Amino acid sequence: MIRVVIVDDHPVVRDGLRGMLAAAGDVEVVGEAADGAEAEAVVRAVVPDVVLMDLRMPGMDGVTAIGRLRDVPARVLVLTTYDTDSDVLPAIKAGATGYLLKDTPREELFRAVRSAARGEAVLSPSVATRLVGQVRTPAAEPLSDREVEVLGLIARGCTNREAAARLFISEATVKTHLVHVYAKLGVNDRAAAVAVAYERGVLTGDR
Amino acid sequence: MIRVVIVDDHPVVRDGLRGMLAAAGDVEVVGEAADGAEAEAVVRAVVPDVVLMDLRMPGMDGVTAIGRLRDVPARVLVLTTYDTDSDVLPAIKAGATGYLLKDTPREELFRAVRSAARGEAVLSPSVATRLVGQVRTPAAEPLSDREVEVLGLIARGCTNREAAARLFISEATVKTHLVHVYAKLGVNDRAAAVAVAYERGVLTGDR
DNA sequence: CGGTGCATCAACCGATCGGTTGATGTCAGG
DNA sequence: CCTGACATCAACCGATCGGTTGATGCACCG
Numbered sequence: 001m002i003r004v005v006i007v008d009d010h011p012v013v014r015d016g017l018r019g020m021l022a023a024a025g026d027v028e029v030v031g032e033a034a035d036g037a038e039a040e041a042v043v044r045a046v047v048p049d050v051v052l053m054d055l056r057m058p059g060m061d062g063v064t065a066i067g068r069l070r071d072v073p074a075r076v077l078v079l080t081t082y083d084t085d086s087d088v089l090p091a092i093k094a095g096a097t098g099y100l101l102k103d104t105p106r107e108e109l110f111r112a113v114r115s116a117a118r119g120e121a122v123l124s125p126s127v128a129t130r131l132v133g134q135v136r137t138p139a140a141e142p143l144s145d146r147e148v149e150v151l152g153l154i155a156r157g158c159t160n161r162e163a164a165a166r167l168f169i170s171e172a173t174v175k176t177h178l179v180h181v182y183a184k185l186g187v188n189d190r191a192a193a194v195a196v197a198y199e200r201g202v203l204t205g206d207r
Numbered sequence: 208m209i210r211v212v213i214v215d216d217h218p219v220v221r222d223g224l225r226g227m228l229a230a231a232g233d234v235e236v237v238g239e240a241a242d243g244a245e246a247e248a249v250v251r252a253v254v255p256d257v258v259l260m261d262l263r264m265p266g267m268d269g270v271t272a273i274g275r276l277r278d279v280p281a282r283v284l285v286l287t288t289y290d291t292d293s294d295v296l297p298a299i300k301a302g303a304t305g306y307l308l309k310d311t312p313r314e315e316l317f318r319a320v321r322s323a324a325r326g327e328a329v330l331s332p333s334v335a336t337r338l339v340g341q342v343r344t345p346a347a348e349p350l351s352d353r354e355v356e357v358l359g360l361i362a363r364g365c366t367n368r369e370a371a372a373r374l375f376i377s378e379a380t381v382k383t384h385l386v387h388v389y390a391k392l393g394v395n396d397r398a399a400a401v402a403v404a405y406e407r408g409v410l411t412g413d414r
Numbered sequence: 415c416g417g418t419g420c421a422t423c424a425a426c427c428g429a430t431c432g433g434t435t436g437a438t439g440t441c442a443g444g
Numbered sequence: 445c446c447t448g449a450c451a452t453c454a455a456c457c458g459a460t461c462g463g464t465t466g467a468t469g470c471a472c473c474g
């Protein structure tokens with residue numbers, strides 16, 4: 001019997017997973033949590049075989065929780081809606097054994113839970129494709145905090161001069177940061193940089 | 208007994224909703240669909256009291272399906288993850304009776320289904336807030352198809368001249384479209400326009 | 415028919431951006 | 445100590461953008 005903890009902020013999803021896994025026969029749901037902090041407490045308390053972990057949750061997110069649970073001998077299988085670079089890679093790096101999307105069919109999910117319990121990596125096709133792409137194409141380098149800061153102001157419509165004033169630096173420094181941003185994101189101008197940043201989750205609505 | 212059809216592309220969510228609604232006592236799930244086209248067929252076939260409709264689905268989306276089902280006497284309650292302007296307003300305009308987010312607690316969902324069956328509007332707090340905001344602040348005007356097209360090319364890094372060549376128009380026309388885009392989105396430059404467009408779902412990853 | 419919305423176009427000019435090619439300083443890690 | 449990453453800065457110049465103030469044409473609707 002594989003013991004599983006479900007972590008998701010949506011009650012509908014928790015219910016759905018509980019119901020689905022009940023039908024697997026060899027899987028028992030031994031706990032639930034609605035965010036990362038609760039997940040940490042529950043997982044430490046019951047020490048399941050597998051944790052089904054959502055990533056984007058209010059309060060502590062999934063990646064942070066995965067990192068904090070590295071010392072617990074439970075396999076973490078990410079189950080989420082998003083397969084953007086900024087979601088997948090941090091989760092894998094934090095220690096997730098697998099990564100699935102929520103549109104995964106029932107049987108596929110059962111298979112994944114069993115594989116994860118054995119310690120085998122499990123990836124949804126789109127995530128696998130993305131990771132293969134990472135191997136072929138050197139990962140886009142992450143932006144430094146300052147670069148993100150500058151790009152955030154540009155996304156709000158600041159000219160380089162205005163951004164410089166906001167950050168108490170010179171316009172030349174802003175331009176240098178932008179040159180680095182363009183190189184890292186593989187673009188040639190600010191508009192394209194903003195677009196790529198949104199697509200990768202580097203910039204979000206909370207700008 | 209309130210007869211309900213569930214429309215969502217995620218099997219987990221369909222299962223979760225089916226399980227939840229089974230506990231309501233006065234609700235019966237009489238059908239399911241994984242996209243808009245299937246929803247239309249199922250709803251026409253069983254004519255439920257309430258349709259729980261997701262919006263973003265592959266193939267035909269929820270808004271289109273809502274529009275096509277206006278002649279069927281079923282109430283559509285949107286149940287989705289997103290509450291962006293570009294998701295909420297089109298759904299309401301298409302004829303949805305209510306709009307809820309997937310993090311809605313179980314009892315709240317039951318209450319909403321019962322209200323919707325009676326024809327009463329039901330809105331999640333954040334959606335209600337957004338609609339109230341719409342009344343206070345005139346809605347941002349929607350971009351024309353051509354404006355979206357131009358902005359899409361700008362987001363990919365095209366200069367005005369390059370966008371013009373792509374669209375077989377003059378650079379002056381591109382600039383005119385952009386002037387209109389800036390005015391409608393309340394911004395002053397292309398980078399900010401791209402940012403707002405992403406936040407509102409006007410531009411997505413499929414640029 | 416008139417009005418509206420949308421698409422298309424022009425020209426001029428100041429402001430800003432992007433490219434370029436340097437440079438210095440600080441901090442952390444090996 | 446050395447190296448790499450990051451932050452900071454400068455100056456010049458061509459390219460592009462944004463603002464502005466018009467204009468015409470087409471399709472649709474009342």
